[in-house]
Amino acid sequence: MRDLALGLRLAVGGGRMSGAALLRLAMTAFGIALAVAVLLPAAAVQHLTGAQAERKAAIAQVTEPRAGVAPLLTYNWYPSVGDDFVKVTAVAATGPGSPVPPGLTRLPAPGELAVSPELAAKLAAPGGGSLKAQLPGQVAGQISRDGVSGAGDLAAFYGVPAAQIEAEGARGNKVYAFGKPYTGLGLSAAVLAIILPIAAVLLLPLLIFVTTASRMGAAQRERRLAALRLIGLDSRQVKRVAAAESLVGAVIGLVAGIGFFAVLRTFVADILPFGLRIVPEDFVPDWPLVVVIVLLVPGLAVGSAMFGLRRTIVEPLGVVRQGKPMRRRMWWRWALTATGVLLLAASLALGRETSDTTAGMALATGSVFLLVGVAALLPWLVERLVERLHGGPPSWQLAIRRLQLDSGTASRVVSGLVVVLAGTILVQGVLTSLTGGVEQQVSPDSVAAAPVRVQTTTTHQAEAAERAASAAGVTGTHPATNIMVQSGRESTYGVVGDCVALEVAADIGGCADGDVFYVVPSRGGTAPAGTVQLRSFLHDSEADGPEWTVPGGVKVVPSATTAAEGTLFVTPGALGGLTVPASSVALYVSGTGDPQALTDNVARAVNALAWNATVSKSSYLDDFHAQDQRMVENFRSVLITAALFVLAVAAMSLLMLSIEQISERRRPLAALSAAGVPIGVLARGALWQTAVPVVVGVVLAIAAGLGLTAPILSLADRPMIVDVPVLLALAGTTVAAVLLVTGLTMPLLRQATRLDTLRSE
Numbered sequence: 001m002r003d004l005a006l007g008l009r010l011a012v013g014g015g016r017m018s019g020a021a022l023l024r025l026a027m028t029a030f031g032i033a034l035a036v037a038v039l040l041p042a043a044a045v046q047h048l049t050g051a052q053a054e055r056k057a058a059i060a061q062v063t064e065p066r067a068g069v070a071p072l073l074t075y076n077w078y079p080s081v082g083d084d085f086v087k088v089t090a091v092a093a094t095g096p097g098s099p100v101p102p103g104l105t106r107l108p109a110p111g112e113l114a115v116s117p118e119l120a121a122k123l124a125a126p127g128g129g130s131l132k133a134q135l136p137g138q139v140a141g142q143i144s145r146d147g148v149s150g151a152g153d154l155a156a157f158y159g160v161p162a163a164q165i166e167a168e169g170a171r172g173n174k175v176y177a178f179g180k181p182y183t184g185l186g187l188s189a190a191v192l193a194i195i196l197p198i199a200a201v202l203l204l205p206l207l208i209f210v211t212t213a214s215r216m217g218a219a220q221r222e223r224r225l226a227a228l229r230l231i232g233l234d235s236r237q238v239k240r241v242a243a244a245e246s247l248v249g250a251v252i253g254l255v256a257g258i259g260f261f262a263v264l265r266t267f268v269a270d271i272l273p274f275g276l277r278i279v280p281e282d283f284v285p286d287w288p289l290v291v292v293i294v295l296l297v298p299g300l301a302v303g304s305a306m307f308g309l310r311r312t313i314v315e316p317l318g319v320v321r322q323g324k325p326m327r328r329r330m331w332w333r334w335a336l337t338a339t340g341v342l343l344l345a346a347s348l349a350l351g352r353e354t355s356d357t358t359a360g361m362a363l364a365t366g367s368v369f370l371l372v373g374v375a376a377l378l379p380w381l382v383e384r385l386v387e388r389l390h391g392g393p394p395s396w397q398l399a400i401r402r403l404q405l406d407s408g409t410a411s412r413v414v415s416g417l418v419v420v421l422a423g424t425i426l427v428q429g430v431l432t433s434l435t436g437g438v439e440q441q442v443s444p445d446s447v448a449a450a451p452v453r454v455q456t457t458t459t460h461q462a463e464a465a466e467r468a469a470s471a472a473g474v475t476g477t478h479p480a481t482n483i484m485v486q487s488g489r490e491s492t493y494g495v496v497g498d499c500v501a502l503e504v505a506a507d508i509g510g511c512a513d514g515d516v517f518y519v520v521p522s523r524g525g526t527a528p529a530g531t532v533q534l535r536s537f538l539h540d541s542e543a544d545g546p547e548w549t550v551p552g553g554v555k556v557v558p559s560a561t562t563a564a565e566g567t568l569f570v571t572p573g574a575l576g577g578l579t580v581p582a583s584s585v586a587l588y589v590s591g592t593g594d595p596q597a598l599t600d601n602v603a604r605a606v607n608a609l610a611w612n613a614t615v616s617k618s619s620y621l622d623d624f625h626a627q628d629q630r631m632v633e634n635f636r637s638v639l640i641t642a643a644l645f646v647l648a649v650a651a652m653s654l655l656m657l658s659i660e661q662i663s664e665r666r667r668p669l670a671a672l673s674a675a676g677v678p679i680g681v682l683a684r685g686a687l688w689q690t691a692v693p694v695v696v697g698v699v700l701a702i703a704a705g706l707g708l709t710a711p712i713l714s715l716a717d718r719p720m721i722v723d724v725p726v727l728l729a730l731a732g733t734t735v736a737a738v739l740l741v742t743g744l745t746m747p748l749l750r751q752a753t754r755l756d757t758l759r760s761e
Contacts, residue, residue, distance in 0.1 A: 027656055028249030029256060032297055034649065035207065036257025039293045041264065042203075043285035051282040054182045056149035059102045062177040070095025071174035072107075073165040077611035079134040086119060086154045088135065090610060092162040099177050101157060103147015108159035112140035116148045116155040118277060130596065133603035136610045145279065152277030158610065204375060205416030205650050211304040243302050250298035257297075333376040340370030344711045367426075367708055374704045375419050379411035381700065382693050395681045399688035402661075411693045417650040417737075418697040418704070421730055424643040425705025426712075428726050450478055450504045450588035451595040452602045453618040456609070458582045464606055464613040465587055471605040473591040473598050480505055480586045483545070484535040485568055487528040494534075494568040496580050501588045502571065504618050506564040508557050514573035516554045521565040527554045528568060536581040545581030588618060644733075651737040654690060658745045662686070666752035673753035683749060687742045694738050698731050 061074065075090040093107055100107055108114050113135060115123065120142055123132050137158055148155055165172040225238045233241070265280050285293075343366025347359045386403040456464040458481065465477045480497030495502065499511035508517045518527035527550070534545035551574055559565045591598045595617060603615040662669065669682060706722070713720050 025249045025252070028246070028301060029253035032250050032253025032301055033256035033260060035297055036254055036293060037260040037264070038203070039297065040257065040261040040285050040290070041283075043289035043293060044283050046289075047284050047286050048278060048282045051279070052150050055146070057182040058179045059147060059149065060178065060180040061173060061175045062180065063173055063175060065174075066176040068097075069176045070098045071176050072098040072100075073162055073172055074175050075160075075165045075168055075172045075611060077614065079614055080616065081130045081134055084122065084131060084154060086131070086135065086156060088156045088158055088611075090158045090160045090165060092160050092165050094162055099175060101143075101147060102178055103143040103145070104141070104157065108137075108140060108157055110159045110161050111137045112159045113137045114141040114143055114157045115139055116143045116153050117145070118148075118152050119154045119156060122154070130600050130603075133600040133607065134615065136607040150277065151279045160610065164610075204371070204419045205653075207300065208416040208650075208653060211300065239306065243306060246302045246304075246306075247298065250301040253301075254294060254298055330380050333373065333380050336369055337373030337377055340366045340368070340373050341707070342366070343369060344708070348711050348714055363711060366711075370704060370708060371419050371422060374422060374700050375415035378415050378418055378693070378697055378700060382411045382696050385696060386692065393681075393684075394677070395684035396688055398682070398685035399692065402685075402689050403692060411697075414650070414654070414693040414697040416653065417647065417694065417734060418701045420643055420647055420650060421698065421701035421734065422704040422708065424640075424730060425702060425727065426708040428723060429705065429709035429713075429720070447504050447618045450476075450500055450590040451618050452589035452591065452599050453504075453616050454587040454589060454602065454606060454613050455616070456585050456587055456613045458580075458585055460609060460612045461585045461587065464609060467605045467609070467613075468587065468589050468602050471589075471591075471598075471601040473593045473601055474589055475592060476500075476590045478504075478588040478590065480588060481580050482584045482586070483580060485528050485548075486533040486535055487530070490528070492528050492568050493566065494570060495586075496570045496572065496575065497586075497588075499571060500590065501586070502569045504588050505586070506557075506567065506569060508555070508569055511571065513571045514551075515571050516551060516574050517569040518554050518556050519559050519564045519567050519569070520556055522559055525566055527556065529554075534578070534581060536583045543581060546578050548575060548578055643730075647733060647737060651741060654737070654741045655744055658686060658690065658741055659748060661689075662745060662748050662752050669749070669752050670754065674755055679750060679753060682753065683742065683746060686745060686749065687738070690738050690741060691735075694734055698734055702727060702731075 065071075071094055073090075073092040073094060077088055077090075078085050079088060080086070089101075091101070091107055092110075098107070104114055119131075120139070122128055123139065135156060135158075143155065143157070145151075225242060228238055228241060265283050268278065268280060268283055343362045347362035347366060382403065386400055389400045391397070392400070452468075454464055454468055461479060465479065468474060468477055478498050478501040480495050480501035483494045483496060485492040485494045495505055497505070499513065499515075502508055502517070503511055506517070506519055508519075511517075516527075529550050531547055531549050533547050536543045536545060554568075589598070589602050591602075599615060599617055606613040606615060672682065673679065710720055
């Protein structure tokens with residue numbers, strides 16, 4: 001205990017070195033606090049998703065009949081406004097004992113709405129009028145937290161008469177109870193293929209930062225330990241003192257990291273990207289993982305400090321280092337990298353011959369092995385490179401000679417930067433390749449003629465048209481009926497409507513009643529000809545209709561949107577008086593004024609029809625594309641932010657290393673300056689000393705990032721697109737980090753090269 005107490009005193013004391021000791025303590029505590037603040041949220045993800053999955057199981061509908069239970073009739077549909085999709089469940093009791101959904105004290109009466117907390121907040125927010133226009137009935141209550149799986153759920157229960165749901169037949173559900181057994185949360189191979197590499201990218205640099213911070217001030221520590229040997233402590237006591245000295249910063253960092261996490265929990269729901277919302281009470285790490293983190297992170301700091309003494313013999317009269325470090329063993333470094341490469345290659349073969357799950361597991365494991373492998377390979381590569389470099393200007397020779405004596409510390413720090421770059425290149429490459437080959441879906445310019453679309457059926461078409469026509473600003477309605485055209489064994493999707501409706505649905509050019517148009521698919525195809533049979537297209541079920549002879553002179557038009565490819569567009573005059581079978585109908589509404597205001601007016605007019613008339617903008621393709629683009633851009637922004645954060649951590653590690661090296665070598669640097677070596681030469685030497693491992697690391701990171709991207713895109717069957725500007729930007733960021741680190745160490749270098757540094761006591 002006395003040895004431990006002495007180590008604790010040395011950690012915060014040290015006479016004239018108290019400033020350096022305080023800096024070492026602060027950096028060690030900061031590094032560990034940062035690692036704990038990242039690890040604790042990662043440990044809370046399992047509990048968060050498990051709590052959401054458990055609530056989801058508790059509100060699941062049980063449709064198996066139960067004796068003596070009057071079932072609850074339900075029907076689901078999903079109205080939308082922009083990026084928001086709301087799950088609306090129509091409910092109707094069939095008896096006094098019908099089950100009540102969790103989160104409700106009673107069933108809403110016909111015409112009443114019970115909404116989730118997030119939906120209530122959006123309805124009350126500015127701009128909530130458009131969302132309210134899409135919902136039928138009046139809000140009469142709120143669903144408690146027990147009735148939603150997540151804080152961001154947009155859900156509502158709508159009370160209707162039982163006959164309204166019974167009219168839907170098999171499309172409605174009979175619910176006899178709520179709640180199914182919770183079977184636990186399993187992660188799919190696809191999710192693991194994403195999570196594991198990201199975890200490696202985020203955690204490895206932080207762990208490297210912790211070890212670097214733990215070894216800061218190693219030279220001063222070793223001299224203090226030598227002084228302790230001089231006053232009578234044996235080698236075991238010295239090691240206990242060193243462990244206790246490192247433990248102080250570890251404990252302070254651990255407490256600070258836990259404090260950071262506690263603060264984060266209070267506002268985590270407001271900082272998540274993509275509009276995600278969570279319940280802060282769910283954001284709690286599992287206790288076994290907390291125990292592991294509490295023991296592992298300080299243990300890593302203490303172990304790193306002790307491991308740094310492995311080649312140092314602390315003697316009573318000084319510190320003896322065991323000469324030049326031995327050549328690094330290469331077999332285990334190449335083994336890690338080769339294992340990753342083999343697993344990635346196996347994922348390609350497994351993806352073609354076996355299940356996607358096996359291929360995904362091989363891909364996830366191989367990605368982690370390769371990332372760890374390149375991080376371990378970098379010190380060996382730098383060591384072999386600097387052994388073969390000779391000559392050059394004085395600043396270059398100073399840097400290379402220093403790297404020849406000890407390149408491991410700088411290379412270990414740069415290893416974290418390599419992992420970040422490789423992971424960032426991987427995700428950027430996947431995003432660019434997956435989105436680069438997708439053509440933008442553009443709605444026809446004629447959408448402006450009828451900007452509102454009401455999806456209904458032939459049964460409710462007349463009522464929907466009448467209600468829509470009564471809305472303010474509406475000048476006309478144009479129905480387009482969806483059908484199937486059967487020619488032998490070939491089926492073609494068809495639309496029957498007037499010219500306004502057809503021109504809004506597809507870019508068909510000029511139109512007159514009696515025309516027939518066929519949009520050629522990008523892969524090629526021909527229009528139906530001769531006698532065909534019209535079939536209904538309603539709720540994924542089909543029924544035979546009348547036969548029809550396709551007139552000659554079908555106008556073939558190129559495809560402008562994927563949604564219209566291979567579609568036959570028919571005007572009513574071309575049918576010769578045939579009655580179209582009952583089917584789904586898109587009712588396009590023309591009007592004046594702002595399209596969003598017109599959409600809201602039409603939605604309010606038809607919302608009494610509930611799911612039988614859903615309203616959206618006619619330019620829904622543009623909306624979906626814009627939404628996808630926003631998601632991709634948001635993901636890219638989050639990725640860049642995370643990468644810059646970890647790059648900043650790696651740059652901080654480089655800065656700590658540079659400060660440590662200048663502090664340790666202040667007397668040789670002062671001697672060089674006294675001998676006439678300009679300060680500029682010493683500064684350039686420090687720059688090259690940091691730049692050489694960074695340049696090797698950037699090249700290795702680009703190779704690893706592209707190597708990880710290729711098998712993922714091969715499994716996705718997408719071509720690989722290399723975003724050269726992004727690669728150059730990432731490489732430029734690392735160069736800027738090196739220059740910044742060098743610039744920040746200049747004041748310390750100038751101080752270390754002062755002549756009074758050579759004074760001896």
